[in-house]
Amino acid sequence: MATKGIQSRNRQEITARILTAAERVFAEFGYAGASISRIAAEAGIPKSNVVYYFETKELLYRRVVGEIFDIWRAAADSITVDNDPIQALGDYIDTKLDLARTRPYGSKVWANEIIQRAPIVQDYLEDELRSWTEDRIVVIEAWIANGKIRPISARHLLYAIWATTQHYADFTHQITTLNEGVELTNRQWGETKSAVKDLLLRGVEKHGDA
């Protein structure tokens, strides 16, 4: 089944191919439902070879989760005290919606992991996510203290942004079905960005009307 001719020559390439395959399979079947042999088939190599590079299913899974976690973290770089709140939050929403479109599988893996109470990556939550979140909340509350935005709940604003942006990744299938069975077009993704920013940032802006 696997076309052997396309075998990569070096470690870098082959581990990347395994990680890509693993992200999709973990997303579509869950941790328990994803089998190493399926990931291997998707990557076009034998099962034993996957085990050779990642030792165990759990270690491979941790790598996949770690990747999306790092990407999401970088997406919030614009959220700093010195930046304009609406601009910064708008950029954050745009970037996360781009990621929802380009990396939907990573988002789904994360969602699955949290739904199942983070049996594998609980340490991520307690260490990195917790401090990262507190830092962003401090920034948003500084914006409020400086009178730049309305006094909303910084924490729930973050949660709402996460929820809505990731919804377009995790629930892609539902959205597609409700879109007459066809994937969103470029135009529709543009409309989505506008609509989400319009809805969420209206509640943030100091003066209610543009």
Next chain:
Amino acid sequence: MATKGIQSRNRQEITARILTAAERVFAEFGYAGASISRIAAEAGIPKSNVVYYFETKELLYRRVVGEIFDIWRAAADSITVDNDPIQALGDYIDTKLDLARTRPYGSKVWANEIIQRAPIVQDYLEDELRSWTEDRIVVIEAWIANGKIRPISARHLLYAIWATTQHYADFTHQITTLNEGVELTNRQWGETKSAVKDLLLRGVEKHGDA
């Protein structure tokens, strides 16, 4: 392991116990990861007895998904043309957040199913969910036409409400971890309702300031 003394006497009771156990186990382990024997243990009966009442794992699963679907559908009864938009949407958000708290497992099962591209309940999406959604969009667009709310995207407003409310169910574990490891108190759930309505409905109201 199972305390036989607490055996129910009639069909109604025992199937209800199985469904409750199944909802939790499917939520916490995914469809593939959930085993009938685990569900049986959770319900305090032998595995064979679960199979006796529900025949197959898939049929049991469909029953679980169908339940939460019906509950969610009823939660949107307030969304009609004659009702006040802010009141109706606010009630809808309140009800869905109550469900996020009281029935988090059902929400998680639904999320899992959609993430995995609805392999079991695709017919629900194409039949009931699609027409149901179109009906609500018609109502919201009538509100806009009547000048009762701002001209926002009805579809994306619905998606945003689904995303945020269900986020508090599906991502309970993440929220708890970010809440110093303890579940939200009654007071915090109240704050959550206010914050979500404040954020989302500001973008809907015609006049920006209360």
Next chain:
DNA sequence: ATGATTTCTGCACGATCGGTCAACATTTTT
């Protein structure tokens, strides 16, 4: 009381799983 029906349960089956291992191939180092 007796027979019919429903409920309950242990056992066995084929399939699939994650992971080990030994044999083999290739590349790198000396």
Next chain:
DNA sequence: AAAAATGTTGACCGATCGTGCAGAAATCAT
């Protein structure tokens, strides 16, 4: 060129899975 290190693979193991099934136990109908 020989040795060492790294990469590749199929065969195999014990465990667990969903489900079929026969028969025991309980309930109901007559």
